[in-house]
Each structure stands twice: as structure tokens, then as C-alpha cells.
Amino acid sequence: MYCPSCGAANVETSPQCVACGAVFLLDTPAWLSAQRGYADLTARYARSEIDNAAFQSAHVNLAVRDAAGRTWLPSEDPERPYLWDGNAWVPQEVARVSPAAPGVPPAQPAYQTPAGVPPARAQRSAGGPATREAPPPPKKRHRLRGCCLGTLIVLFVLAAAVIWVSPLPEQWGLRRPAAEKAFGENPEPDRGASLELEAELAQAGVDTTGLYTYVLPYQDGRTGAALYAVLDGSAGFSFPDAGDQDPVLATMANLANSPALAAAGVDRIAVDYRDGSGQQTIVLTAPVDAIQSFSRGEITRDAFFQQMEAQVDLRSMTEGLLP
Amino acid sequence: MKERRRTILIIVLLALLALQAGCTDFTAEDKAFVRSLVQEFLESKNMSPTNPDGSANLFGGVRFAAALVGRSGDQEANALFGIYTSVSGVVEADKEMDEARANGDAAAMDQVIKSRPHDWTYRSSRAVLALAQGDMATYQAQGDSVYALAEEQGIPTGRLARQTIKDYETIAVPDKGAQGHQKWMDLHQAYATLYDETGQDMYAAQADAAAMAAMAALE
Numbered sequence: 050m051y052c053p054s055c056g057a058a059n060v061e062t063s064p065q066c067v068a069c070g071a072v073f074l075l076d077t078p079a080w081l082s083a084q085r086g087y088a089d090l091t092a093r094y095a096r097s098e099i100d101n102a103a104f105q106s107a108h109v110n111l112a113v114r115d116a117a118g119r120t121w122l123p124s125e126d127p128e129r130p131y132l133w134d135g136n137a138w139v140p141q142e143v144a145r146v147s148p149a150a151p152g153v154p155p156a157q158p159a160y161q162t163p164a165g166v167p168p169a170r171a172q173r174s175a176g177g178p179a180t181r182e183a184p185p186p187p188k189k190r191h192r193l194r195g196c197c198l199g200t201l202i203v204l205f206v207l208a209a210a211v212i213w214v215s216p217l218p219e220q221w222g223l224r225r226p227a228a229e230k231a232f233g234e235n236p237e238p239d240r241g242a243s244l245e246l247e248a249e250l251a252q253a254g255v256d257t258t259g260l261y262t263y264v265l266p267y268q269d270g271r272t273g274a275a276l277y278a279v280l281d282g283s284a285g286f287s288f289p290d291a292g293d294q295d296p297v298l299a300t301m302a303n304l305a306n307s308p309a310l311a312a313a314g315v316d317r318i319a320v321d322y323r324d325g326s327g328q329q330t331i332v333l334t335a336p337v338d339a340i341q342s343f344s345r346g347e348i349t350r351d352a353f354f355q356q357m358e359a360q361v362d363l364r365s366m367t368e369g370l371l372p
Numbered sequence: 373m374k375e376r377r378r379t380i381l382i383i384v385l386l387a388l389l390a391l392q393a394g395c396t397d398f399t400a401e402d403k404a405f406v407r408s409l410v411q412e413f414l415e416s417k418n419m420s421p422t423n424p425d426g427s428a429n430l431f432g433g434v435r436f437a438a439a440l441v442g443r444s445g446d447q448e449a450n451a452l453f454g455i456y457t458s459v460s461g462v463v464e465a466d467k468e469m470d471e472a473r474a475n476g477d478a479a480a481m482d483q484v485i486k487s488r489p490h491d492w493t494y495r496s497s498r499a500v501l502a503l504a505q506g507d508m509a510t511y512q513a514q515g516d517s518v519y520a521l522a523e524e525q526g527i528p529t530g531r532l533a534r535q536t537i538k539d540y541e542t543i544a545v546p547d548k549g550a551q552g553h554q555k556w557m558d559l560h561q562a563y564a565t566l567y568d569e570t571g572q573d574m575y576a577a578q579a580d581a582a583a584m585a586a587m588a589a590l591e
Contacts, residue, residue: 215441219454227447228454236458240493241531248534261466263459275448277455279463284470288402296402297409319452324403331410332442332456334449354416358449360442361410 053144064117071144074130075115080123083111087123094186105183125187138184231275233268242274245309255303259286262304264313273314278304280320283327297322297333298353302344305337332360414439462488473497473542478505492521493535500539500558503551511554530569533562548589556586 050059050073057068065072074080087108094104112133114120122131122138132141212218219226228236242264247257261279280286280300291299297320304310304318319334335357343353414420414436421433438444442453456463465484472480478501485494495514502510522532536558545555563579566572 215443226454226457227450228452228458231448231451232455232458234458236455237490238459238462240491240535241527244493244531244534244538247538261463263462265455265459275452275455277452277459281467282402284467286402288405295409296405317448317452319449319455321456322402322406325400329456330403330406332453333413334452350412351416354413357413358444358446358453359410359413359439360453361414361436361439363440 050146053146062116064115064119066144072132072141073146074121074143075146075148077113077115077148079113080115080121083113083121084123084127086111091125091187101186104186108186109183122184124184131184231267231269232265236265236268238263238265239274239313242309242313242315245312246276246304246307249307249309250303253303255289256287259284264310264315266314273316275317275319276304276310276315278318278320279323281323281327282325283323286323298340298343301333301335301340305340306344310337328362328364330362334358465491465494469494469497473501473539476501476504476543478502478507478510490521490525492518492525492527492532495521496532496535497539497543500536500543500545500555503554504543504545506551528569529565533565533569536562547585550590552589553586556582556589560586 050061050063051057052059052066052069052071052073054071055066055069057066059067059073063073090099090104090107090111093099099107108122112120112122120133122133124130124140126140128145129140129142131138218224243262246262246264247260250257250260259281261281261284263277263279264274265277266274280288288296288300289303290296301318301320304320310318315337317334317336318340319332321332322330324330335353339348339353339356342348343350414432415424417435418429418432419435419439421429421436423429423432443450444453465488468480469484471477472484478498481494481498481501485491485498488494495518499511499514499518502508502514518532521527522529540555540559546552547555560579560582563575563582567575567579
């Protein structure tokens with residue numbers, strides 16, 4: 050038998066390496082079986098199927114005596130089983146030796162239960178480890194607690210991500226608001242462009258009552274502007290009759306096709322619809338070219354929706370639907 | 373006599389109720405348009421918290437929640453969803469100015485101008501109201517500040533002209549006398565500016581008509 054630590058040759062029954070002093074423990078069938086029994090035992094204990102006392106009682110029954118007469122008990126660490134030192138079970142670092150290791154001369158099993166005698170009886174008769182106080186059971190691995198912890202971490206990360214993408218960091222001053230980045234701290238609407246737009250709409254016979262338009266030049270280095278149109282039902286706005294067209298989209302198309310907005314470099318439109326009480330219902334926004342393509346029938350309604358974004362007010366959208 | 377008064381009162385009340393109901397229905401119809409569009413939009417973009425069979429749609433629910441707080445993957449859209457906070461002051465000021473124009477309320481206009489002193493459109497309206505009320509000093513002062521602000525902000529004269537026309541459409545100024553003369557002269561100048569800018573004949577005709585009215589106002 051060769052020492053797994055230093056490779057020195059040792060006699061088969063040697064309890065430890067003659068060269069480096071490593072304590073040998075042979076992986077005999079009896080020892081491997083005891084280890085499997087221990088794994089099963091700890092699993093049952095972790096599932097609370099057995100209590101502390103039952104664990105200790107069953108644990109001590111797994112004791113195996115080797116050829117050198119030492120008594121071992123499996124532990125959580127296969128490299129540090131318990132060794133009975135005559136007074137107590139003490140963890141002992143071992144060099145495990147496989148009896149059938151390639152290149153290593155096969156070793157005889159260190160311990161064999163006598164024929165016809167159950168291992169436990171053999172162990173008891175061999176020195177009565179069952180009567181000895183067993184080492185404490187391993188700390189229970191609270192799978193549920195571990196699972197809960199994992200879930201909590203995932204939830205925490207998710208919550209942090211949700212908070213980060215929400216407007217809260219902007220309200221807390223942790224991030225510059227997207228509006229401020231695009232249009233500056235105190236956006237000043239281009240009044241003249243709005244006047245041109247309103248004049249065009251009036252010429253086209255569109256009633257502009259309750260329609261407030263704000264052409265907001267970009268302040269982030271881009272050229273051009275965005276249009277923010279407030280359609281205020283409380284100030285008398287109502288959608289024009291658009292025949293078989295959707296009146297909301299027809300209104301967006303009216304705005305997008307305005308030469309005044311093109312002259313002002315408007316490339317995106319947002320419409321903010323407010324109901325009769327002045328309550329914001331929805332803000333719809335889309336690039337001007339998408340609105341124009343849709344109004345010319347070049348893209349489908351569904352394709353247009355994919356380019357549109359919306360901010361929805363829950364209260365007005367569920368009004369009458371909730372108790 | 374008493375009976376007749378009661379009948380008139382009932383008729384007036386019924387008329388008011390009908391008017392109110394009519395208005396409510398009008399906005400209710402608009403709201404229905406919007407709701408229907410929103411529903412279709414949410415389904416199209418998989419932003420609905422429920423599937424068509426009624427089962428929960430987690431991913432859609434998350435996207436719907438994002439839509440409630442005005443967040444999307446599109447930063448330009450997010451900028452516009454957040455812009456109302458910045459422009460709400462302007463929107464409110466505009467509404468107050470609209471009311472003041474309609475009511476001829478100079479004090480209310482002055483309040484709005486105080487809140488946004490660099491807005492030349494408000495000063496233009498204030499000048500026209502001053503003219504309507506015969507306050508020529510204010511008309512002159514506000515008119516001067518309109519031009520000063522427009523120059524400072526690089527506003528083309530055509531846009532000043534449009535604001536002038538809009539103001540005279542909403543604020544009633546007498547057609548005759550010195551006020552009427554000034555009104556028609558302002559309109560003449562505004563239409564002439566638009567004609568110069570656009571070359572549209574209708575503006576030339578309107579400028580001519582305003583010049584004639586200005587002459588007639590002094591007769």
C-alpha cells in the first residue's frame with residue numbers, strides 16, 4: 050500500500066504512513082456503507098424527520114472498526130471522520146486509501162463483519178461505541194432558509210432594478226430627469242412655431258379650442274424639437290370628426306403633417322389627453338415619420354403601435370370597471 | 373304671475389341640465405375613443421396584465437406598470453412623459469391668459485405676465501387689451517416690450533403678426549375712433565407682414581381691407 054500523501058510504501062495493515070505520518074483510512078465496503086448511511090441520516094435530520102437524540106443514536110450505530118482496531122464514525126467531511134480516542138469522538142484528518150486504486154497493490158479490507166453477525170452487534174461487541182456519547186449532529190442546513198435568502202436576494206435585485214428604471218431616482222435627485230436632459234432645466238417653448246401650427250390648423254378648419262401646443266427645442270446638442278400637445282377636454286377640446294378614422298390618431302396625423310412643425314424641426318410628437326375634469330388620461334408619443342407613414346397608409350396600425358409609447362393613467366382607464 | 377315665474381325657472385333649469393348632460397356626453401365620447409385606442413395599443417404591444425383568455429400575463433403586467441409610471445425603453449419618449457412637470461406652469465399660465473383674454477381681465481393678465489415675464493405672447497395680448505380699454509400708455513409700453521423681447525429671442529416678425537391677429541380675434545376692440553384706427557393699423561401691418569413672408573394673396577387682401585377700415589375708423 051502506498052501513502053496517498055507522500056507515495057511511500059507501507060504495509061497493508063499499517064495505521065499510518067511510516068514516512069510522513071498520515072493516518073490511513075481504507076475505503077472498505079463497510080466504511081463506504083457507513084458513509085452512505087450517514088448521508089441518508091443527515092438528510093432525514095435536515096428534513097426534521099428525526100430529532101437530535103435519534104440522530105445521535107443512529108449515528109453511533111454507523112461506527113466501523115478498522116483492521117488496526119481503531120473505531121471510526123463518518124462525519125460531514127469525508128477527510129475528517131471521527132475517531133474514538135478512548136474517551137471521546139475526535140475529528141481526525143485522514144489519508145483515504147482506496148483498496149482498488151489503479152497502480153496501487155490491492156489491499157485487503159481492513160475490517161469485515163464476522164459472518165452471520167450484524168455490523169451493529171459486531172461493533173457493540175467490539176468495544177460498545179453505541180453506548181458512548183455520539184458527536185453532535187451536523188448543523189442543520191436550512192434549505193428553506195437558504196431558499197428564502199436566495200429569493201430575498203433576487204427580489205431585492207429586482208426591486209432595485211425596478212426602482213432604477215422608475216422615475217423615483219429622478220425624484221430623489223439621484224439621476225437627472227430624461228426631460229431635463231433633453232429640454233433643459235427650464236424649457237422655453239417656441240411660441241412662434243405653435244402660432245404657425247395653430248394658424249395652419251385653423252386654415253384647415255380644425256377647431257383648436259382646448260388645444261395647447263408646445264414646441265420644445267432640444268437642449269442636448271441635437272437640432273430640432275419635439276411637440277407636446279395638451280388636448281384639454283376641460284378647456285373645451287373635443288376630437289374632430291375623422292370619419293372612419295380613429296379620431297385620436299387622426300389628430301396626431303394632423304399635427305405630424307403640419308409644415309410649421311416641419312420648419313421647426315419637430316421630429317417627435319406627444320399628445321396629452323385630459324378629460325372633462327382636466328384629469329390626465331393618457332400621453333401618447335411617436336416619431337413624426339412613423340405618424341406620417343401611418344397616415345399615408347404605408348405601415349399598418351399594429352406596426353405603428355410598435356413605434357408608439359404611452360403613459361397611461363390607471364384611474365381614468367379603469368373608471369367604471371372597478372367597484 | 374307666480375306660476376309663470378316657476379315655469380320659466382323650471383325651463384331654465386332643464387336647459388342647464390341638458391347643456392351639462394350634453395357636455396358630459398361629449399367628453400365621455402372622447403374618453404371612450406381614447407380608452408378603446410389604449411386597449412388596442414396595450415394588447416398590440418403585449419402590455420396588458422391579462423391574456424385574452426383572462427389568465428395573468430406577468431411580462432405584460434410589468435410593462436403595463438411601466439406605462440403607468442411613464443417609463444419605456446425609449447429615452448425620447450421618457451423625456452416627453454416627464455416634460456409636463458416642467459411645462460405645467462406654462463400650461464396653467466396659458467389657461468389663465470385665455471380666461472383673462474375672454475373676460476378682458478387686465479389684472480389677471482398682469483399676474484400671468486409677472487409669472488412669465490419673458491413670454492412676448494402674453495405682452496402682446498396685454499397690449500391689445502389695454503387698447504380695448506383705452507389705456508394707451510400701457511398699450512404703448514407693452515407693445516414696445518413685445519418688440520424688445522422678440523428681437524432678443526430672435527422671433528421672426530411673421531410670428532408676431534400671427535399673435536397680433538390672434539389677439540384681435542379674441543379681444544374685442546372698438547372698430548371706430550382712435551382705438552379702432554390703431555387696431556386696424558396693427559392688423560394691416562400684421563397681414564402685410566404675412567403677405568411678405570408667404571406671398572399668399574389672401575393676406576394682401578386682408579391687409580388692404582384693414583387699411584381701408586383704419587381710414588374709415590377716423591371718419
